[in-house]
Amino acid sequence: MCGIVGVVSTSPVNQLIYDSLLLLQHRGQDAAGIATANGSTFHMHKANGLVRDVFRTRNMRSLPGTTGIGQVRYPTAGSASSEEEAQPFYVNAPYGIILAHNGNLTNSQPLREEMFRRDRRHINTHSDTEVLLNVLADELQRASSGNSLDPEIIFSAVAGMHRRVRGSYAITAQIAGYGMLAVRDPFGIRPLCLGSIDTPSGKEWMVASESVALEGIGYRLERDVAPGEAVFIDLDGKLYTKQCADNPLLNSCIFEYVYLARPDSCIDGVPVYDARLRMGDYLAEKIRSEVRAGDIDVVMPIPDSSRPAAMQVANKLGVPYREGFFKNRYVGRTFIMPGQAVRKKSVRQKLNAMGVEFKGKNVLIVDDSIVRGTTSFEIVQMARDSGANKVIFASAAPPVKFPNVYGIDMPTRSELVAHGRTHDEIARIIGADQLVYQDVEAMKQAVRDINPALRDFEASCFDGRYITGDIDEAYLERLETARSQADREGNAGGDTERSQLHLQRSSHHD
DSSP states (O other), X not given: OOEEEEEEOSSOOHHHHHHHHHHTGGGOOSEEEEEEEETTEEXXXXXXXXXXXXXXXXXXXXXXXXXXXXXXXXXXXXXXXXXXXXXXXXXXXXXXXXXXXXXXXXXXXXXXXHIIIIIOOOOOSSOHXXXXXXXXXXXXXXXXXXXXXXXXXXXXXXXXXHHHOOEEEEEEEEETTTXXXXXXXXXOOSOOEEXXXXXXXXXXXXXXXXXHHHHTTTOEEEEEOOTTEEEEEETTOOEEEEEOOSSOOOEEEHHIIIIISOTTOEETTEEHHHHHHHHHHHHXXXXXXXXXXXXXXXXXXXXXXXXXHHHHHHHHHXXXXXXXXXXXXXXXXXXXXXXXXXXXXXXXXXXXXXXXXXXXXXXXXXXXXXXXXHHHHHHXXXXXXXXXXXXXXXXSSOOXXXXXXXXXXXXXGGGOTTXXXXXXXHHHHHTOSEEEEOOHHHHHHHHHTTOTTOOEEEOHHHHXXXXXXXXXXXXXXXXXXXXXXXXXXXXXXXXXXXXTGGGTOOTTOO
16 A cells, blocks of 8 residues: 655645645555656655655755655565665656556566566566556557657557556656656556646646545545546646546445545545445444344444444444543554564554543444454453453454455465454454454445445455456465565565565555
């Protein structure tokens, strides 16, 4: 998971992109980068760290220009963070292209080999973003035959890229001397939206992973970029769009609504906050059917993403809602920690339980999802240590049983607490008296209720269905073998990203 942004303006864009990346910081806290174009000259600065730490005044002054792109990056869990793989990426031929990417290519290794043998293109890092950039560059070279570009040639190149690339990708790119390109993969897995603002000097455009990055700096959300669509904005601010995929089909990532996106964003016509409230409605129905009336004294969320669902559960069940856990916002997300021991310690640092809200009560704890179960176990123990009489645990998402290969880091199947286990077995592992999961179809319907046009979703970590059609058991076994090797090397202090070359997933993913 990453966050991307691109701007075509009539004034300097460095501050605009910086401010937008701050609003997308939840999508990536490992590295950040900005590239601007001043005429046909690119300027770029990127490094590991939070946006506020990567960019100082001197860095911002070195980023002149009225067009630019930016990215915040999340690494693969357990991997060493290579500053070389911070984005954007640059290739000088043809034309000069800079690109930022959110997603994951599932065929990056075959593409890497193809470009080396056939196209004589060298990929210098282990990032699939660099692979994607070189595929686009190669297709631009073929479509233009080395001549000047126009929107139709660019769209033809994007169509060629769609035919070659598999997986998920939302991209922003700058082409030196021509303008900015934004593309969403034919399945629309990762989000991408378009916004604009009217200024005295003319209309300005912005694309971003989430609408909050647009609206937070005064742009209005125009629409979501369609699956397979390419948006090109020239240096004069003229907008061109075209559907470049043969059979586009929208399959929004359901995990965006469950957890990843900010609640004040709107993705594919669905306000994320409303989706989480609706998931709470369905979860309340499930709890009512499985938990005896009177067994719940109070409903508590795990802050922050489960709060809307928990509020709806409490409202529907007619049970008091309380904030019993308080979050220390200056501790990193637990599931990117390199080892279980560190992760367990981090939970206690990140959350504090207020004893007065637990003592002597039957507590229903609502979380957005359960992945490894380690965090859930620690939370249940914190509730018991604070005096809870009984702890019922509810997940606003269904059991996470399968790896995600489209840009969200999930553990191997053996590490997923729900893989191959019953609900009762999982409840014992996390120490809960009872465990209630959302149903897969109810989760999907919660989003459809808000936008009925969304017929299906990318929900592979819940239902095991990989919509791109190129993922089989052998692929998952190679992925898990490589990941296990990467984790061993990481624990030994090695560069785990090298061993992930054959995973076909780069270190910039969550």
